[in-house]
Amino acid sequence: MRAKVQEWAEYSIGLVPTMGALHAGHRSLIERADAENDLVVVSIFVNPLQFGPGEDLARYPRPIEKDLEMLRGMDVDAVYMPGVEDMYPESASTRVMVGSVSELLEGASRPGHFEGVATVVTKLLWAVDPDRAYFGQKDAQQVAVVKRLAADLDTGVEIVVCPIVREADGLAVSSRNAYLSPAERAAALSLSRSLRVAAEMYASGERDAGRLRARIHEVLTAEPLGSIDYAELVDPSTFQPPGTLAVLAVKIEKTRLIDNHEVSKPFPG
Ligand code: AMP
Numbered sequence: 001m002r003a004k005v006q007e008w009a010e011y012s013i014g015l016v017p018t019m020g021a022l023h024a025g026h027r028s029l030i031e032r033a034d035a036e037n038d039l040v041v042v043s044i045f046v047n048p049l050q051f052g053p054g055e056d057l058a059r060y061p062r063p064i065e066k067d068l069e070m071l072r073g074m075d076v077d078a079v080y081m082p083g084v085e086d087m088y089p090e091s092a093s094t095r096v097m098v099g100s101v102s103e104l105l106e107g108a109s110r111p112g113h114f115e116g117v118a119t120v121v122t123k124l125l126w127a128v129d130p131d132r133a134y135f136g137q138k139d140a141q142q143v144a145v146v147k148r149l150a151a152d153l154d155t156g157v158e159i160v161v162c163p164i165v166r167e168a169d170g171l172a173v174s175s176r177n178a179y180l181s182p183a184e185r186a187a188a189l190s191l192s193r194s195l196r197v198a199a200e201m202y203a204s205g206e207r208d209a210g211r212l213r214a215r216i217h218e219v220l221t222a223e224p225l226g227s228i229d230y231a232e233l234v235d236p237s238t239f240q241p242p243g244t245l246a247v248l249a250v251k252i253e254k255t256r257l258i259d260n261h262e263v264s265k266p267f268p269g
Contacts, residue, residue, distance in 0.1 A: 001041075001080045001127045011038035014160075015130035017121060020044040021061040021175035022070050025165040029134040032162050034075040041128050042071055043080040045087065049095075050116030061178055080128065087123060096122045098145050098152070104239050105230050106141045106258070109249060114145050121146055125155050132158040136165075138172055140247055140260040141239055164260075170196065170269055172259045179255040183225065188252050190223035194231070195261035198246050202263040209233045209242045212263060220250055227251045233263070 005013060014033030018026050026042075033040045044067060051057035064081075071079055095115050102114035125133065133150070135143050147159045165173045170192030171185075180188055194216045201212055216231050228250055235243035247260040261267060 001078070001082075002129075004078060005041075005127075005129050008039055012132075013037055013039050013041060013128065013130040015124065015128045015133045015157075016040065016042045017124050017133065017135075018042060018044055019046045019060065019175065020067050021063055021178070022067045023165075023173050023175065025136055025138060025173045027070070027074070028165050029136060029162050030071075030074055030076060032160065033132065033134045036160070037130075037132060039077040040075060041078045041080055041130065042076050043082075043124055043128070045080075045082055045120065045124075047087075047116055047120040048084060049088065049119055050113050052110050052112060055110070056176070056179075059179075061175055080124075082127075087120065095119050096149060096153075098148050101141070101144045101148055101237070101239050104141075105232065105234070105247060106249065109229055114142070117142055118145060118149050122149065122153065125150070125157055130157055132160050134160050134162060136162050137260070138164045138174070139258070140236065140245065144237055144239060147237075166192065166268065168269070170267075172257075174257065176255055176257065180252065184252045184255065187223050187225035188255075188257055190220050190226050191248050191250055191257060191259040192267075194219035194248065195246055195259060195263070196267040198263045199261060199265065199267040202244070203266065212246070216246060216248070220248070223252075225252055229256065236262070 014037035016029045016033050046060050096118035098118050107114050143161050150157050150159050197219050198212050198216050213233050220228050231248045233243055234241050234245050236245040244264045246263050249258045
């Protein structure tokens with residue numbers, strides 16, 4: 001990858017890091033990268049470091065032929081698909097720790113997750129040396145962690161954040177939606193429903209974070225297949241309460257889903 005990008009020294013490069021199982025969310029990142037750069041590199045790597053014990057690393061979908069077919073139909077100049085042994089030979093022990101923004105919510109719920117994310121993103125930025133790297137607002141806290149690391153490590157890479165792509169009924173598109181049975185797929189709508197309700201409350205004048213939070217919990221709890229991991233209103237850059245970014249992690253039976261919305265803005269659709 002390094003040798004390739006050295007040949008491309010005079011061009012601007014946009015990097016889109018993914019774990020594959022590509023969908024409309026990834027597509028939107030790639031299209032934005034294509035519009036803003038001479039060349040686009042997509043990485044596909046299911047990063048074992050960001051999965052905890054008992055999480056879905058082994059069963060995470062890896063439809064590689066289908067992914068490559070989608071990428072062949074787009075303006076992508078290189079696909080970087082390192083193997084696990086290439087990224088983490090047995091001797092490798094270095095880890096990137098971002099500190100406070102990585103410690104709450106998703107960080108608290110998935111110990112080691114953001115250390116794994118930060119380590120792989122740092123390695124990808126080194127390998128590809130892009131001008132810009134593209135991330136989805138779907139993973140809101142990941143965006144905050146990556147922005148922090150890109151600035152703190154003097155990477156000079158611009159971190160571009162793309163809006164959440166949703167299905168017509170509001171469900172945020174995710175590779176993990178493939179785990180859902182039809183009944184669970186219907187139950188998963190409780191996440192977007194609760195965000196919509198909070199945005200509507202805000203629009204009608206509600207500013208009390210406690211009442212907005214309580215209403216979100218009420219909507220989520222009404223769904224019998226769902227159990228709340230967290231649902232909070234936080235500041236989007238520090239991830240500390242109080243704030244107007246509603247962030248959710250909810251288990252629908254065995255599948256853990258995340259979603260978020262800035263409640264001061266209308267919910268789309
Ligand atoms: P993943 O392959 O799940 O690690 O996601 C790769 C990138 O795509 C991350 O920056 C995600 O935030 C982004 N992404 C995933 N789902 C969506 C979505 N529904 N809308 C926008 N971006 C997304």
